[in-house]
Amino acid sequence: MGEAKPEGDERVPRLAADCDPTRLQITPAEGYLLSRVDGSTPWALLREIGGMPPAxxxxxxxxxxxxxVIEVDSDEEEKEEPPAVQALPEAKVDAHLDISVEVQxxxxxxxxxLSASYYDILGVPRDAGNPAIKKAYFALSKKFHPDRYFRRNLGPFMAHVETIxxxxxxxYELLSDPTTRAEVEKSLRTAGSSAAEANGGGAEKPATDKPARKPRRIAASMSLLAQHKRQLTERKRKAKNFFESGMAAFRGERWLEAARGVRLAIAYDPRNDAFRESFAKVQRRAYEEQAKALTRKADECWDMHDFEEAGKYYEEALHYRPFDAEITMRVARIAHQVHDDLRKAKELAASACELEPRNAGFRLSLGKIFKAAGLKNNARRELETAMRLDPGLTEAKMELKSLR
Amino acid sequence: MSRVIGIDLGTTNSCVAILENGQPSVIPNAGGYKTTPSMFAVTQDGKRLVGHLAKRQAITNSKNTVYAAKRLIGRRWEHPEVQKSIDLCPYQIVRGPNDDPRIEITGKTFTCPEISSIILREMKRVAEEYLGEPVRDAVITVPAYFNDTQRQCTKDAGRIAGLEVLRIINEPTAAGLAYGFGKRKEEKVAVYDLGGGTFDISILEMGDGVLEVLATAGDTFLGGEDFDRRIVNHLIEKFEESEGIDLRSDTMALQRLKDAAEKAKCDLSQRETTEINLPFIASDANGPRHLSVELGRETLESLVDDIVRGTLKSAEQCLNDAGLTADDIDQVILVGGQSRMPLVQKTVTEFFGKRPHKGVNPDEVVAIGAAIQGEALLSEDDSLLLLDVTPLSLGIATYGGHFAKLIERNTTVPVRKSHIFTTTRDNQTAVKIRVLQGESEHAADNDLLGEFVLTGIRQAAKGDPEIDVAFDIDANGIVSVSARDLQTGKEQSITVNATGTLSEEEVQQIIEDQELYEVQLKE
Structure with a gap:
């Protein structure tokens, strides 16, 4: 019975649906206790805040x-059927099937x-390392993977093989990942080894002997559920903290920090739509600001004629504003004039021209790059386009002349 | 036991293999070649040509010669890959009634599974001629990143070709099977597969005759043809420069350039420089013009360096997914013709810190692996077992347009996974379960496989009911989904049928049509 108490404590009682509390004959103290029963306060907490001695x-x-008068959250009682263990069809050893009687x-x-512990299923000791677990998994797979019996008539045994x-x-998946393995360990400890033994023995008992198995199932699934709920609350709390610090950073105009905070919040509570909405907003702002700051730095370097440094900043800025024609063109010009990387210059200048097809200056630059790459016809085409767009562009005229 | 063949249905070339007396071998076609071009053509007088015959006449008949149909199979018309092909391919691509791309040559419209089936039928014929007996069972390979529709279309193609497709398996997995065949050692293997149209990388673990796929990554938009395209562009630019003629709109010249680029690329895997000579490639008022360009290995490498480096991003991700580092990998296997390029080998060697395994032929290894899997399925001994995985994540749409994954991609099958969901409104009594497949966290960006409604949920505050949603995938990849209200015990379920772009009637119709041509194909 010592095992039962913590699970009882996790129960969350609520007023029964068909109960009208105004018709109950109860004392004011009991009335106070009943008013605390709200469908969200667990049993253990009611004992403390119920206004009477815990007992x-x-x-x-x-x-x-x-x-x-009250009922416990019946969902937890319904969980007595753990979804993991499926009902198997009746199967009797049958010599007419395509597999030997021994295999059957x-x-x-x-x-x-199958309802034994994961360690017992794999047939490995509790302290088995990952290589041993993998070895056991491979060996069992060779016996029970459905592909072993491809196109063979197994009758009802095929369903067994699949389930197994x-x-x-x-x-294998749960035990080979340290995080999930820790959870398995925890639930084994809470469920108690005695229950596992009871279950192992239960297999030999007639199927009608349900009471022997039921308590353990409820216990195991309830403690897992409680654990899950606890973790969920903890994660949500963390998410909220991250989100709040992120929003504080946002108000303080520390954009990157804000984006990081909100991203962490989403990682901890992915189902929260409010977080996601804010994230889009924060990230957009963070990117804009980041691009702005980088462009500013780059402009300064550019003005100081430190083109190499300017190039680095522009390129970084481009990462945050990939469709900015002006920045694209600047990176192209630096690639051309400072690094003599004509391939890159050509590509970037061309995409800048694509972004702003009517910019004569861009055409001029692209033309000059083509010229430097020795692609005279392309250069001529671009320079002529530049002239057409801006007939007063004398530099383009001169470049064209020098081409001829 | 009937014989089972393995077919590597490639973007540019296909290959068929079989196990003979326990030894895998590739079957050469009538011309003595171990690979057959995945090409199909109809000549002016209505004759149908497949493989080398189709390739040989491609230049003079480029509008009626189909290649790289694998890039189109199972895709929707709007898909960027389809749109790109429309721009690049000399043959006509039209929009089909199911919003699928179809190919129109000599006035007849072919569906993509139909084109693939013609190649598969040819491979089947090659095997039958060699064995002197009919062949029915086959395992066919696809790129790891093919989605359900593309896989189903490939399966349909097999059926149209008169094959019983035992399994569709991933190309890198097949390569791993071929490498691991007959080995007992415990090893972690990386398969780097750079083919004509796609790049895949997989990490596998083997031991005791079991092969487990740990992770897969890749890029459906990257392959040897992108290398060719870079060379073609380079040649066009050079020619435009020297002759002032733009070859981009001349389909015949483009086909010649493409062939020459491919050949030059292969040459440069052996030699330092190569010459590309295409006489009479164009003409203008001044008479005919000839293209003559010398291409050095260094130039080629500078043209494609960023593509090769791009593959390492996927390699990194794959290692990450497998929970490993490059040092943990015992063997690296190179697959796909493009992996012959010295720059690729150098890049891979540097990345993994070890030389790739030399013992496998990158063109043949995939077909061999497919044959091995076929044999492993049909044989009764337990010498080899492949623990295959799901290619894409599966899950359901949740409140706010999100996608909750229940089965992550690369999960071993058969598998069962379940998770508890709840309602989003007070007193909600029904939920719609929309089953999705894909990797995006936005429901709308993933493929809808099916949907159903679970009713009779107990009236309660939102978030209170508990609905257990379970996914089951069997060994053949068939997905069934069930939803159960844990409080009322009410349950609903569906089996999701993979659908290709063709309906069952269409497949049957094509099978009948194909039989009419059977005689011609056997010429």
């Missing part, structure tokens, strides 16, 4: 639960093991 609360709640027996006996393999895979 009294316990007794009262149990009584109300029995007579149907092996499948049947392994099928009985899925369980083996589940065990």
């Amino acid at each position: 009294e609360v316990e007794r009262k709640l149990e009584e109300w639960l029995r007579i149907g 027996r092996e499948i049947l006996s392994f099928g009985k093991k 393999f899925k369980k083996i895979l589940e065990a």
